[in-house]
Amino acid sequence: MLRPQETSSRERVGLNGLWAFALDPGDRGRAEQWWRGPLPDAVEMPVPASFNDVPATRDAHDHVGDVWYQREVRIPAGWAGRRVVLRFDAAAHRAVVWWNDVEVGRHEGGYTPFECDVTEHARPGEIGRLTVVVDNRLEPSTIPPGIVDVLPDGRRRQRYFHDFFNYAGLHRAVWLCATPRSYVRDITVTTEVAGADARVHYRVDVVAGQVAEVVLRDADGAERARGTTAAGTLEVPDATLWRPGHGHLYRLEVRTSGDDADDYALPVGIRDVKVEGDRFLINGEPFYFRGFGKHEDNPVRGKGHDDVHMVHDFALLDWIGANSFRTSHYPYAEEVLEYADRHGIVVIDETPAVGLNFEIAHTLVPGDPPHIWAAIDDTTQAAHLRAIQELVARDKNHPSVVMWSIANEPDSARPEARTYFEPLVRAARAADPSRPVCFAQVQLPPDKDVMSDLFDVICLNRYNGWYIDTGDLVTAERELEAELREWVRLHGKPIIVTEYGADAIAGVRSVAAGTWTEDYQIELLETFHRVFDRVDSVIGEHVWNFADFATGYGVNRADGNKKGVFTRDRRPKAAAFALRRRWHPKED
Numbered sequence: 001m002l003r004p005q006e007t008s009s010r011e012r013v014g015l016n017g018l019w020a021f022a023l024d025p026g027d028r029g030r031a032e033q034w035w036r037g038p039l040p041d042a043v044e045m046p047v048p049a050s051f052n053d054v055p056a057t058r059d060a061h062d063h064v065g066d067v068w069y070q071r072e073v074r075i076p077a078g079w080a081g082r083r084v085v086l087r088f089d090a091a092a093h094r095a096v097v098w099w100n101d102v103e104v105g106r107h108e109g110g111y112t113p114f115e116c117d118v119t120e121h122a123r124p125g126e127i128g129r130l131t132v133v134v135d136n137r138l139e140p141s142t143i144p145p146g147i148v149d150v151l152p153d154g155r156r157r158q159r160y161f162h163d164f165f166n167y168a169g170l171h172r173a174v175w176l177c178a179t180p181r182s183y184v185r186d187i188t189v190t191t192e193v194a195g196a197d198a199r200v201h202y203r204v205d206v207v208a209g210q211v212a213e214v215v216l217r218d219a220d221g222a223e224r225a226r227g228t229t230a231a232g233t234l235e236v237p238d239a240t241l242w243r244p245g246h247g248h249l250y251r252l253e254v255r256t257s258g259d260d261a262d263d264y265a266l267p268v269g270i271r272d273v274k275v276e277g278d279r280f281l282i283n284g285e286p287f288y289f290r291g292f293g294k295h296e297d298n299p300v301r302g303k304g305h306d307d308v309h310m311v312h313d314f315a316l317l318d319w320i321g322a323n324s325f326r327t328s329h330y331p332y333a334e335e336v337l338e339y340a341d342r343h344g345i346v347v348i349d350e351t352p353a354v355g356l357n358f359e360i361a362h363t364l365v366p367g368d369p370p371h372i373w374a375a376i377d378d379t380t381q382a383a384h385l386r387a388i389q390e391l392v393a394r395d396k397n398h399p400s401v402v403m404w405s406i407a408n409e410p411d412s413a414r415p416e417a418r419t420y421f422e423p424l425v426r427a428a429r430a431a432d433p434s435r436p437v438c439f440a441q442v443q444l445p446p447d448k449d450v451m452s453d454l455f456d457v458i459c460l461n462r463y464n465g466w467y468i469d470t471g472d473l474v475t476a477e478r479e480l481e482a483e484l485r486e487w488v489r490l491h492g493k494p495i496i497v498t499e500y501g502a503d504a505i506a507g508v509r510s511v512a513a514g515t516w517t518e519d520y521q522i523e524l525l526e527t528f529h530r531v532f533d534r535v536d537s538v539i540g541e542h543v544w545n546f547a548d549f550a551t552g553y554g555v556n557r558a559d560g561n562k563k564g565v566f567t568r569d570r571r572p573k574a575a576a577f578a579l580r581r582r583w584h585p586k587e588d
């Protein structure tokens with residue numbers, strides 16, 4: 001699905017700002033048809049933001065079920081005869097949308113966009129009432145999965161098997177967009193590097209019309225190649241490549257034919273990605289991933305996208321010498337990928353399939369969650385498949401995205417895991433044959449894993465010295481090295497350690513380096529680095545985590561997860577300086 005754009009044929013109006021908002025703990029809204037009039041007892045809620053922490057009440061923070069958003073929207077008078085859609089960049093996790101009294105769309109999956117066509121209902125020049133109900137419940141059939149318990153007093157309690165807070169709501173931008181009736185629905189671009197030259201393969205999907213021309217321009221606007229068909233290959237002699245640290249972008253301008261022609265411009269980075277033996281090649285050059293698993297997480301706004309926080313995070317990535325990150329554990333806002341494209345930051349793009357693991361479920365939630373492979377069924381798998389397809393559909397054209405991660409830490413030891421994942425890996429490759437596919441593997445000995453051979457790169461989340469051999473970095477170093485060498489022996493594939501780290505409370509120091517201190521965090525990272533430097537097949541290190549982040553309640557979490565090398569408000573812990581010395585060896 002293409003991002004909304006302003007072009008000669010397209011307009012967009014941002015619907016961000018303060019909306020009317022109501023929690024619906026008693027499930028009254030759907031029964032009473034709240035979309036038919038003003039929301040009862042509404043408060044004001046900023047969009048985009050996760051709703052949970054804005055009102056400063058426990059009720060909002062812990063709410064489980066529906067929340068309602070509403071605002072008035074004027075359709076510009078000049079939009080007569082145009083196709084008009086509402087575009088939600090995300091609604092976590094399930095949404096239904098009404099324009100006045102008419103339902104115009106619904107979507108499940110909290111991190112991918114959807115559109116509602118209101119052409120037939122919205123009259124140019126008139127004001128309409130836009131109402132959205134967003135349900136934040138996670139169930140065994142959703143991605144990510146969860147369980148909702150009804151307590152004896154009638155309250156609901158959400159359990160989930162992932163280690164970050166279940167922020168929800170309209171936490172990304174909402175748009176009102178106009179296009180011609182005949183319009184460009186989608187563009188797919190893949191690029192191939194051949195010596196100094198390159199090929200740009202493109203496919204344009206037009207609704208009710210035809211492609212007139214496709215023009216590839218360089219950053220200075222100069223035309224580099226041209227086509228006149230809906231699909232084809234553009235030859236680009238002496239191409240300037242997109243590469244890590246250099247986000248060079250061309251523009252692919254697509255125009256349709258006819259009086260009411262559409263026009264769309266897609267940024268294109270020319271690069272290719274391959275796995276060869278135990279190397280990860282970008283434009284034929286071995287690439288070493290230095291960076292983090294991140295989260296979209298900030299005080300008050302939760303997962304609400306915000307350009308200030310985004311640019312600041314990228315500035316800190318630059319300061320520390322990171323060249324890449326993983327969108328753990330869900331697709332991030334499209335603004336983030338566009339920024340990474342422009343600045344040459346490499347991204348491993350992950351689906352929201354996190355928590356498909358019984359052992360972890362056990363440690364994260366009170367009570368006794370059901371065995372995960374018993375609770376997870378074809379419906380979960382279908383939701384997971386949709387999550388993969390929607391991720392690829394949204395992000396396939398970003399040069400920064402070099403690999404798909406289709407899950408984080410599923411239980412990959414049981415035979416059911418292989419049966420469940422095999423078709424999903426096939427589907428990911430079918431959706432995008434141009435990028436490698438991986439999953440982030442939970443701490444599990446290589447001989448116990450039943451599915452890593454299906455994937456291109458071995459991605460390991462490892463907590464030696466923290467969850468395992470806590471406090472004993474000598475054993476951690478020995479065991480980690482032995483394990484990595486075993487992965488090399490069994491698979492001969494490139495290895496990225498996609499998570500390693502220790503919780504550290506900022507300001508807690510110790511000469512004896514006890515757990516939870518800033519000093520132990522550094523020692524643990526340095527222990528891992530010594531091992532990485534000895535094992536040749538390790539082609540990447542992503543520290544867990546970039547910054548401290550909010551989690552659900554838990555006795556092993558102190559006001560959230562503290563494995564950040566920055567605090568939640570982005571102040572560096574001592575580990576940030578240590579990483580900077582490793583990743584920027586020439587600077588202080």
Ligand code: GCB
Nearest residue numbers: 163408409461499544561563
């Ligand atoms: C993991 C998970 C991550 C957690 C982390 C931790 O393995 O992938 O989501 O936050 O461990 O700190 O426990």
